[in-house]
Amino acid sequence: MAVEQPMSAPVTRPGDQTRIHNIGYRTYDGPRLGRAYARRSLYSQSLRGAYGLGRSVKSKVLPMLLFVVMCVPAAIMVAVAVATKAKDLPVDYTRYAIIMQGVISLYVASQAPQSVSRDLRFKTVPLYFSRPIETADYVRAKYAALASAMFVLTAAPLLVLYVGALLAKLDFADQTKGFAQGLVSVALLSLLFAGIGLVIAAVTPRRGFGIAAVIAVLVISYGAVSTLQAIADAQNNTGAIPWIGLFSPVTLIDGVQTAFLGATSAAPGAVGPGTGEGVVYVLVLLGLIAVAYGLLLRRYKKVGL
Amino acid sequence: MARVTTVEDVTVIATESLSKRFPRVTALDRLSVDVGPGVTGLVGANGAGKSTLIKILLGLSPATEGRAEVLGLDVATEGAAIRERVGYMPEHDCLPPDVSATEFVVHMARMSGLPPTAARERTADTLRHVGLYEERYRPIGGYSTGMKQRVKLAQALVHDPQLVFLDEPTNGLDPVGRDEMLGLIRRIHTDFGISVLVTSHLLGELERTCDHVVVIDGGKLLRSSSTTDFTQTTTTLAIEVTDSDEHPDGTRAVRDALHARGLQTEDGTGLPGAGHVLLLTAQGEETYDLVRDVIADLGLGLVRMEQRRHHISEVFRDDEQRDGQRKEAVGHGS
Numbered sequence: 001m002a003v004e005q006p007m008s009a010p011v012t013r014p015g016d017q018t019r020i021h022n023i024g025y026r027t028y029d030g031p032r033l034g035r036a037y038a039r040r041s042l043y044s045q046s047l048r049g050a051y052g053l054g055r056s057v058k059s060k061v062l063p064m065l066l067f068v069v070m071c072v073p074a075a076i077m078v079a080v081a082v083a084t085k086a087k088d089l090p091v092d093y094t095r096y097a098i099i100m101q102g103v104i105s106l107y108v109a110s111q112a113p114q115s116v117s118r119d120l121r122f123k124t125v126p127l128y129f130s131r132p133i134e135t136a137d138y139v140r141a142k143y144a145a146l147a148s149a150m151f152v153l154t155a156a157p158l159l160v161l162y163v164g165a166l167l168a169k170l171d172f173a174d175q176t177k178g179f180a181q182g183l184v185s186v187a188l189l190s191l192l193f194a195g196i197g198l199v200i201a202a203v204t205p206r207r208g209f210g211i212a213a214v215i216a217v218l219v220i221s222y223g224a225v226s227t228l229q230a231i232a233d234a235q236n237n238t239g240a241i242p243w244i245g246l247f248s249p250v251t252l253i254d255g256v257q258t259a260f261l262g263a264t265s266a267a268p269g270a271v272g273p274g275t276g277e278g279v280v281y282v283l284v285l286l287g288l289i290a291v292a293y294g295l296l297l298r299r300y301k302k303v304g305l
Numbered sequence: 306m307a308r309v310t311t312v313e314d315v316t317v318i319a320t321e322s323l324s325k326r327f328p329r330v331t332a333l334d335r336l337s338v339d340v341g342p343g344v345t346g347l348v349g350a351n352g353a354g355k356s357t358l359i360k361i362l363l364g365l366s367p368a369t370e371g372r373a374e375v376l377g378l379d380v381a382t383e384g385a386a387i388r389e390r391v392g393y394m395p396e397h398d399c400l401p402p403d404v405s406a407t408e409f410v411v412h413m414a415r416m417s418g419l420p421p422t423a424a425r426e427r428t429a430d431t432l433r434h435v436g437l438y439e440e441r442y443r444p445i446g447g448y449s450t451g452m453k454q455r456v457k458l459a460q461a462l463v464h465d466p467q468l469v470f471l472d473e474p475t476n477g478l479d480p481v482g483r484d485e486m487l488g489l490i491r492r493i494h495t496d497f498g499i500s501v502l503v504t505s506h507l508l509g510e511l512e513r514t515c516d517h518v519v520v521i522d523g524g525k526l527l528r529s530s531s532t533t534d535f536t537q538t539t540t541t542l543a544i545e546v547t548d549s550d551e552h553p554d555g556t557r558a559v560r561d562a563l564h565a566r567g568l569q570t571e572d573g574t575g576l577p578g579a580g581h582v583l584l585l586t587a588q589g590e591e592t593y594d595l596v597r598d599v600i601a602d603l604g605l606g607l608v609r610m611e612q613r614r615h616h617i618s619e620v621f622r623d624d625e626q627r628d629g630q631r632k633e634a635v636g637h638g639s
Contacts, residue, residue, distance in 0.1 A: 025434060025497040028427055028465035032389055032418040041415040056403055056444075122401045127460060130363055130393035131416045132385045 039137040042128075046145030050111045051152075059114070066107045067153055070100055074157035078164025089165055089175075093182025094263035096161065097154050097189055101250050104193065105218040107153055108146070112197030113210030115146055121205035125303050135300045143293060146198060150190035158182045181261040188285060189253045193218075195292025196249060202299045221248035226268070233268035242273035246284055255281040316374070317342055317468055317500045318362060323371035325357050325524070332357040334524040335371065340502065344494045346511030346518040346532075347504040354524040355504040356396070359470045362502075363388055376467055389418060392461035392469035392499075396476060399457060402446025406437055406456045409445065410463050417464035424463075431459045434497070435489060451482040458489065462499070469493065471503040475510060487514045509612070544583045544596060547606035555605045556581050562599045568592070587612075 045054065051067070052060030077090050097104060119125050128138055162179040166172065200217060201210040225248035232240045245251035245267055257263035259278025264270055273281055318340040325333040332354045349355050360366040362375050364384020373380045375387045400409065407428055414424035432441045435455040440448065445456060454474060461469050474490065475483045491514050493499050505511050511518055512532045520527040544559065552558035560570050560583055571584040587593065593610070600607050 026430060027498070028419070028423065030423050031420060032464070033420060034389070034418050035385065037420075038416045038418055041412075045412060045415075054408070059403075118401055123395070123397055123399045124401060126395050127393070127399050127413060128416060129365060130388060130391075130395075131413075132389045132418060133416065134385070 035132050035134070035137055038131065038133045039141045042133070042138065042141035043145045043148075046115055046142055047148050050115060050146060050149035062110050063107065063149075066103055066110075067156070069103050070153055071157045071160055073100070074160040074164075078160060078168070081164060081170075082168045086168070088170065089161055091161075092263060093158050093161060093178045094185050094257045094261055095266065096157055096182065097186050098250060098254055098266045100154075100157070101218075101222070104150070104154060104189070105215060108150060108193045108197040109211045109214035109218070111149060112146060112194070112201040112214055113204075113207040115142055116198055116202045117205055117207045117210045120202070120303065121207070125300070135297060139293065139296045139300055143194060143198060143296065147190045147194040150194050151187055154186035154190060155183055158186065178262070181257070181263070185253060185257040185261050185263070188256060189249075191289050192249055192253065192285060192292075195289050195296075199292045199295045199299075202296055218249060222250050224248070225251050230268045233271070238269060238271045241267050241269065241271040242277045245273070246281065249288075252281060252285055252288075256285055315342055316340065316377075318345075318373070318375050318502065320358075320373040321371050323358075323361065323373050324369045325354070325361060325366070326369045332524050333361070333368075336521065336524065336526050337371075338519055338526055338529050340517065340519065342494075342500045343516035344490060344501045344503065344514060346508075346515035347502055347521065348506065348508050348511055348518055349504070349521040350506055353522050355521065356472060357524075358521075359393070359472060359502075359504070362470065363391065363393060389464075390467045392464065392466035394457045394461040394469065394471045394474060396472040396504075398453070400445045400453055403444055405444055406432060406441040406448075406452075406459070410456065410459050413460040414463040419464055427463050427465065428459075431463045432456075434492075435459045435462070436485070450477050451479075451485070454478065454482070454486060455489075458486075462493070462497070466499060468500045468502065471501060473504055473506075475505065475507075483510065490514055513612075541584055542587050542592070542596070542610060542612060544585070544600075544610050545581050545608040546600055547608060549603075549605055552603055552605060555603070556583060558603050559583060559600060559605065562603060563596070566595060566599065568595070 048054050051063045074096065080086070081089055091099065119128070125138075129135070158179060162175060165175045165179075196217065197214050200213045204210050204213070225244055228244045229241050229251075232238070232244060242255060245255045251267065254263070254266050255273045256278065258265040258272030259275055259281060263272075265272030316339050318338075320336050320338050322335040322337050323333055324331070324335055336354075336358070347355050347358070357366070361368050361373060362380055364375075364380045364387050367381060376390055378387045378390075380387060410428040410432060411424050414427055415421065419427060432438075432455075435458050437452060437455050437459070440452065445453065448456070454477075458471070458474065461471070471490065475486050478486055487510060490501055490503055493501050494516075503511065503515065508518070508520070515532050517529070517531050519529045546555040546559050548555040563570055563583075563585065568585055572582070585592070585596075596610060597607070
C-alpha cells in the first residue's frame with residue numbers, strides 16, 4: 001500500500017477554524033482494499049443497476065415491471081390452490097420459468113445491454129482497466145451480477161409458490177423437493193441466459209441493437225426448435241425430439257431438468273431426454289456457459305484502453 | 306500542506322530502450338527517458354506514440370522490448386500495484402451522461418479500492434479541488450466541456466495517486482478553459498504533491514506549466530530537457546495594433562519604431578490576420594514595457610499582445626536551423 005508519505009497533519013493556525021471552505025488538499029492514508037473489493041463493488045453496483053437502483057426513475061420502470069409480471073401469476077396460482085384446497089399446485093416449480101420464458105427473455109434483453117453496452121458506448125471501460133482490476137475481474141463481476149439479477153427474477157415467483165404451497169398445507173417434503181429442484185433449474189437458466197445476453201450485448205456499444213439481437217437469438221432459436229420438434233412429433237420421429245432440443249436455450253434447460261430434476265418435458269409429446277441424452281444436455285449447457293465466459297474475456301482483452 | 310515527494314534524484318518514470326511494434330507500425334522505437342517528480346510534459350504530434358507509452362506505463366500493454374519502471378515498479382510484472390498508485394485521465398470522453406459527477410466519482414474511487422466512506426469523502430474533496438460545486442449533483446450529460454474535463458480529472462485524482470497521467474487534458478477547451486486547466490495541472494503538483502505526466506501536441510501551453518518537457522516523434526526521443534531551456538529560445542510575442550489617421554499602417558509604424566529601438570521583428574506569416582501581426586522575441590519583462598510605450602507614443606490602440614503558442618514542429622525547425630543535422634522537416638501538423 002502506498003503509504004510512504006508521512007501523514008500530513010493539517011496546519012492549524014489560530015483563526016483558521018473559521019475558514020472551513022479552504023482547507024487545502026488532504027492526502028489519503030487509509031486502506032486500499034484492492035482487486036477483490038473493487039470486483040465486489042462492481043458486482044453490487046451492477047446488480048443494483050439491473051433493477052434500476054441507483055439509476056434514474058425511468059430506468060427502474062422496466063425491470064421492476066417485469067419483476068412484478070413474473071410474480072403475479074405465481075400469486076394467483078397460490079390463491080387458487082389455497083381457495084380450492086387443491087392437492088397440488090397447478091404448475092410444477094420447474095415448469096414455471098418455461099411458461100414465463102417470454103418475460104425472462106425480455107428482462108435479459110433489456111438489462112444485459114444496460115450492464116455492458118453503456119460502458120462501451122461512453123468509453124468508461126478504460127477507466128476500469130486503468131485501476132487495479134483486470135479484464136477477468138470486470139467480466140466476472142458483470143456476469144455474476146446479471147446472473148444474480150436473473151436468479152432473483154426467476155426464483156422469487158418460485159418462493160411465492162413454495163410459501164403458498166405451505167400455507168395451503170400441501171405435502172411439505174414433496175413441495176420442498178420440487179422447490180429445490182426448481183431453484184437449481186432457474187440457477188442454471190440464469191447463468192445460461194446471462195451469458196448469452198452479455199456476449200451479444202458486449203459486441204455492440206448501441207443499446208438498441210443489443211436489445212434486438214438478444215431477443216432475436218432467444219426467440220428465433222426457440223421458435224425454430226419447437227417447430228422442428230412439432231414436425232418430428234407429427235412424423236412420430238420421437239427419437240429426434242430430444243436432440244433437436246439442444247439447439248435453443250429454453251429447451252436446453254427443459255431437457256436438463258427433465259433428465260435430472262424430476263420435471264416433465266415441455267417438448268411436444270412430452271418427450272424429454274433420458275439419462276444418457278441428459279448427460280449430453282448438461283455438457284452442452286456447461287460448455288455454453290464456459291464459452292460465453294471465454295468470449296467475454298476475449299472481447300474485453302481487445303477493448304482495453 | 307503538500308507532502309514531501311520531491312526527494313532529490315528520485316525517478317518517477319524510467320524507460321530503457323523501450324520499443325513497441327505493431328505488425329505495421331513501430332509506435333515506440335528504443336525510447337530511453339527518465340522523468341523526475343514534478344510536472345512533465347510529453348509532447349508529440351498525433352501518432353507520435355504518446356498514448357502507447359501511457360498504456361505501457363500503466364502495465365496494460367506489454368512492450369516488445371526494453372523495460373520501464375513507474376514509481377520503482379516494473380511495468381511488466383507489477384502492473385496492478387502501479388495502477389493502484391497512479392491516476393489516468395484519458396483523452397476521449399469517458400463519462401456516462403445519466404449519472405451525477407458525485408455518483409460517478411464515488412464509484413470510480415471504490416474501483417480504486419477505497420472503502421465506501423472514504424470514497425464519498427475523497428469524492429467531495431476532489432470535486433471541490435477541481436472546481437465543481439453545486440453542479441456535481443446534476444447528471445453529467447448537461448455539463449459543459451470544461452466541466453466534463455474536471456470530472457475526468459477528478460476521477461484520476463480521487464484515490465490520491467502519487468502520479469497522474471493526463472492525456473491531452475486541454476483538448477476541446479476554449480482559451481479561458483485551457484488556462485484554467487493548465488493552472489489546475491500546476492496545482493496538482495504544487496498543492497497536492499502529485500507528480501504529473503501530461504501530454505499535448507502544443508508545446509507552447511506545456512512550457513508554461515511543466516518543469517520538464519519530453520518531446521517524442523515517431524516513437525523516438527527528440528529532446529528531454531527542463532522547460533527553462535525551451536523558454537529561453539521560444540518566448541515569442543505576437544502584437545497586433547490598430548491603424549490611425551496619423552499612421553494609416555499602424556503595424557508598419559510600430560515595426561519601424563521597434564527597429565529604431567534595436568528590436569528585431571518578424572511578420573506573422575501563416576497566422577490569422579497575417580500582415581497585421583508582428584512577432585518579436587521577448588528578452589524579459591522590459592520588452593513588454595517597451596512595446597507598450599512605443600505603441601502609446603505612436604497613439605495607436607493595442608489589439609492584442611500575447612505569447613505565441615508553439616507547435617512542436619517549430620521546435621524541430623529551430624533544431625534544424627541550429628545544428629543543421631536533421632535533414633527532413635518533421636511533422637508539420639498536429
